[in-house]
Amino acid sequence: MKESIYKITENCQIADKTFGMELSGDSAAVSRPGQFINILLPGSFLRRPFSVCDYGEGWIRIIYKIVGKGTEKMSHLQKGDELSVISGLGNGFDLSRIPESCALIGGGAGVAPLYGLCKRLLLEGKKPAAVLGFNNAGEVFLEKEFRNLNIPVTVATVDGSFGQKGFATDFFEEGGYAVCCGPEAMMRVLYKKSGDGMFSLEARMGCGFGACMGCSLETRQGFRRICKEGPVFQKEDLLW
C-alpha cells in the first residue's frame, strides 16, 4: 500500500454514466489485477474505492460509474488535475489458482478489473473466456478491448438491445471455473452454478486498509476484511 499524488491523464465518458480515468503516478504498490485504489475526492470526507482495470509502470486505469455525489464530482475532474490516491490495496486475483480454462464474468462496473486480469492470464498461456453483462446497449463498455485480446467474448444485455438477451449468468456453463465481479445477486447465482471460482466483493469502506473493521465479512475461516484479506474470496471461503 502506498499513498501518493496521481495526475489525471484522461477522464472521458465511455458509456452511459460510465467513465474511464487514467492516472499517472507511482504504481509500484500495485502487485496484482483485482486490487483496488482509494481516491480522495475534493469535497468528500471518506475516500472512494475503485478496482484497478489495468495498470503498468507509472500508470493506473480505472472505470467508474456515476452512482452518487462523489462519482458525479469525479466525472467533472480535468486532465492535469491531481488526486491523493492510496494504491496497492486488497489481495487481488491469485493467478496461480486460476485453471487454464476459466470464465471471467463481469456485471456492470464489475467488468473493469477482469480486463487487466484477462491480459495477464493470456500472458501466462491460459485460455479465459469473457461474459460481460449489462442492462442495455448504452451501458456496454470494454467489449472491443476484450475482443481485441482474441478470446471468446459474450455480451449479454438484460433488455436484449446489444449482444445476447439475458443475464451474464445465463451464459456461464454450469460446473466451470468462474472468476467474477459484479452485483452480489449475480455472484450468488455463479456461486451455485460454478464448480469452483473467485468472487470479488464490495462493501462501504471506512479506511480501505484494514484499520476500521467497517467491511468485515464472516467466512469459513472466520471474520475477514473485504478491503484487506479481500476483495477477492475463493468459493470455498464464502458462506453463501
Next chain:
Amino acid sequence: MVDISTTMPGREGGNANGGEEARSVDISTSLSGLLLSNPVIPASGTFGYGREYWDLYDLDILGSIAVKGTTLEERGGNPLPRIAECEAGMLNSVGLQNPGIDRVVSEELPELYLHYKKPVIANISGFSVEEYVAVAVKMDAAPNVGILELNVSCPNVRGGGMAFGTSASNISLVTREVRKACSKPVYVKLSPNVTDICEMARAAEDAGADGISLINTLLGMRIDLRKRIPVLENVTGGLSGPAVFPVALRMVWQVSRAVDVPVIGMGGISSSEDVIEMMMAGASAVQIGAANLRNPFACRDIIMDLPRKCEELGIRSLREIIGIM
C-alpha cells in the same frame, strides 16, 4: 524538550525547515504521571492494534496509542453496511468487532510492543460490570498497557457501552469496581449522547477515575434516498470527524472545569490547530480517530506540524496552554 524533526521521515508538504524552530518548543505533556513526548494519540477503533500502520511510519513518534475496544469474548460486530458518510464526517456501526481479551493480551499487545515501546491505552468494553472488570484485570497485567480506558459510550451495541455511559449510577458502579481491581490509571470514556456531560464526568471522578476521555461518537443516521432504507444496516451509528469538533470542544471545556482529573480530548481533530484548540479548552492530551481513516498518515502529519504551529502562535510549551479558556 522534544525535537521530533530529526526522527521524521521526509514527505512533501511536511515541516522541512522545522528543525530550528522545533528546538524552542516543548510539545510534551503528561497523563497521570505518564510522560508523553507529544499529546497526539490515535483514537480507539481507528488504529486497530497498530498492525495496519507500523509499515507506514515509525509508530514511536506517537504520544501513545489507544487500541481497539476489547471485550471478554471475540465479537464479529454488526451486519454490513457499517459505514456511512456525511458532509464533514462519517458514521460507523462497527459494533466492537475484536478478537477478545485473551488473544489481545497474548498476541496483539506483544506484537505491537515490537513496533511501539511506549505504554499504550487499553480501551475496554463490556456488557456487565463483571465483564468490564474481567477485561480490565487482564489489561492491567499486560506490560505495555499504561492506562485503562473504560469505554462506557459505544453507541453501537445493545445492553453494553452507551447503556452504561448514559447513567451516572452505572458509570459510578463500573468505575469503582474496576478501580478496586486494577493498579494502573483508570480513565472513563464518556458518551456525548447525554443531557449533562458534567454529571457523568463527576460520577466517574467521585468513583475514583484517574482521568476522563471524551467524546465518543454522536448517535446519528442516514437514509438512502433511492432505496428508501437506512444506509446503515444497524439503522443508527456513531458520527465522528470534523463535523463534531465544536461539540467535542464545548464538552471538553465543560468537563475540564467540572473535574480535577486530566482530560483526554477528542472528536473531529484533524490538524495541529485543532490539537491546540482542544488543549486550550482543557485537554491534557488528544486522540485522533476518523482522520486516520481518510489519511493514514494523519497523526504523523499533525505531530510534524505541531512545533511549527506552536511557534507561529507564540506557544513555548503546550502544557502552558492547557485549559486557559
